[in-house]
Amino acid sequence: MSKLWGGRFSQGPARALEELNASISFDLRLAPYDLAGSKAHARVLHRAGLLTEPELEQMLTALDELREAVDKDAFPVSLSDEDVHTALERGLVEKLGALGGKLRAGRSRNDQIACDLRMYCRDHARAVAVGLVDLVEALTGQARRTADAPVPGMTHLQHAQPITFGHQLLAHVQGFLRDLDRLSDWDRRTSVSPLGSGALAGSSLPLDPVAVAAELGFDAPAANSIDGVADRDFAAELLFVTAMIGVHLSRLGEEVVLWTSQEFGWVELDDAFATGSSIMPQKKNPDIAELARGKAGRFIGDLTGLLVTLKALPFAYNKDLQEDKEPVFDALDHLKLLLPAMAGMIATMTIHTERMAEAAPLGFSLATEIADWLVRDGVPFRDAHEITGAVVAFCQENGRELHEVTDGELASISPLLRPSVRDVLTVDGALAGRRTPGSTGPGPVADQLATVDAAIPQWRTWSTAEVIPGL
Ligand code: ARG
Numbered sequence: 001m002s003k004l005w006g007g008r009f010s011q012g013p014a015r016a017l018e019e020l021n022a023s024i025s026f027d028l029r030l031a032p033y034d035l036a037g038s039k040a041h042a043r044v045l046h047r048a049g050l051l052t053e054p055e056l057e058q059m060l061t062a063l064d065e066l067r068e069a070v071d072k073d074a075f076p077v078s079l080s081d082e083d084v085h086t087a088l089e090r091g092l093v094e095k096l097g098a099l100g101g102k103l104r105a106g107r108s109r110n111d112q113i114a115c116d117l118r119m120y121c122r123d124h125a126r127a128v129a130v131g132l133v134d135l136v137e138a139l140t141g142q143a144r145r146t147a148d149a150p151v152p153g154m155t156h157l158q159h160a161q162p163i164t165f166g167h168q169l170l171a172h173v174q175g176f177l178r179d180l181d182r183l184s185d186w187d188r189r190t191s192v193s194p195l196g197s198g199a200l201a202g203s204s205l206p207l208d209p210v211a212v213a214a215e216l217g218f219d220a221p222a223a224n225s226i227d228g229v230a231d232r233d234f235a236a237e238l239l240f241v242t243a244m245i246g247v248h249l250s251r252l253g254e255e256v257v258l259w260t261s262q263e264f265g266w267v268e269l270d271d272a273f274a275t276g277s278s279i280m281p282q283k284k285n286p287d288i289a290e291l292a293r294g295k296a297g298r299f300i301g302d303l304t305g306l307l308v309t310l311k312a313l314p315f316a317y318n319k320d321l322q323e324d325k326e327p328v329f330d331a332l333d334h335l336k337l338l339l340p341a342m343a344g345m346i347a348t349m350t351i352h353t354e355r356m357a358e359a360a361p362l363g364f365s366l367a368t369e370i371a372d373w374l375v376r377d378g379v380p381f382r383d384a385h386e387i388t389g390a391v392v393a394f395c396q397e398n399g400r401e402l403h404e405v406t407d408g409e410l411a412s413i414s415p416l417l418r419p420s421v422r423d424v425l426t427v428d429g430a431l432a433g434r435r436t437p438g439s440t441g442p443g444p445v446a447d448q449l450a451t452v453d454a455a456i457p458q459w460r461t462w463s464t465a466e467v468i469p470g471l
Helices: 013-022 023-048 053-071 084-102 111-145 165-190 209-215 227-232 233-259 289-309 320-348 353-359 367-376 381-398 407-414 419-424 427-432 442-464
Strands: 150-155 158-164
Touching: 013 419, 023 053, 023 111, 023 209, 023 320, 053 084, 053 367, 084 111, 084 419, 084 442, 111 227, 111 233, 111 320, 111 442, 150 165, 150 353, 150 427, 158 165, 158 427, 165 233, 165 442, 233 289, 233 320, 289 320, 367 381, 381 407, 419 427
Parallel strands: none
Antiparallel strands: 150 158
């Protein structure tokens, strides 16, 4: 029997309880973190005089061996192990006999699991950040190549005003940079160690939660032992960030689906990042982009599910909290699949700039230029809007584009429309005129690229920094 709690029971658990209760099928992946916590705890027990020097050495060696076995997939577990903590204690006792049973002093599975999950989240959030930085780099590379490539900018999915494709790609980059910022801000708040909280009340043994926290890469131990074991804000908050990333990916995915459609024809995906149809040999499908759209549902579901589990839970630990892990694992696993695929798809796609340029002035997307020209002539915008609307109506009735209206026709629509208005009716002119910070003109887009270029190495450093020393 490997149970951690058999003493007061007259018989073993029913099979149905065991099957329901066990988390070993999904929490074994926490083993490296649990073992790191165990090594820190063993050192503290030694300093407290509860383990001799040789006992500590034996303990640390056995914990390292367990880690090796786990890494090599050579640590078999069974349902009766219940959870990762039970399984690893069994492994320790198998190696050390009675000495293996000493490690549990001053510790509970409640503070252990809270600590393990925090470490897991902090570690894997960095892996997500690596994926985000790669995607940002891919988007920025394509943005640099298309920084002055005109394309119709849309609102309501209707042609609105010409923009550059680079500017549109950088709009997606801005969201992903905020996601990176969210991760680092979240990490600062999550850098608190629950170890020392025990079951809920702390410990009567002379432990050293400050030293344990430092050894495991945390900034500080929990300020309140009840909060230490009951708090799952960190998991919910991380799932908000992953849901936000998922939503951002879905918006980019949707645009890629549109851009690669026959109707747009702006983008063609590389063969390595597109799929075919089993019946229609001509098809090239944007599956990655569609999965990005589709997976947003599960990321939002993971967040929603955990929040509902947490709602109205009394303090401190309740077994409900065992339900916190699978949504976290699910979100992190799927983001780690999705991000490299999206980055590869974006980095390798071919952008048909000539086709986008043809589309840029269509749909009267330069109408605002006429209105702004009138405003610069002193006409109130309200009147300028009306006059420009009349030009658009004239074009629609007569099957013309704005630049095809003659001087005479312009003058007959309004005497304020002098022939020189035609000078602003070019896409290049419209783009060049947008000079204010953050706009789509060549100058501001170059500034934006420079800022993003400077941010990328900083995020690269953050995302690859070691979180848990020596893990
Ligand atoms: N498997 C449990 C969980 O995931 C570990 C903590 C168990 N604590 C307890 N008091 N039964 O939450």
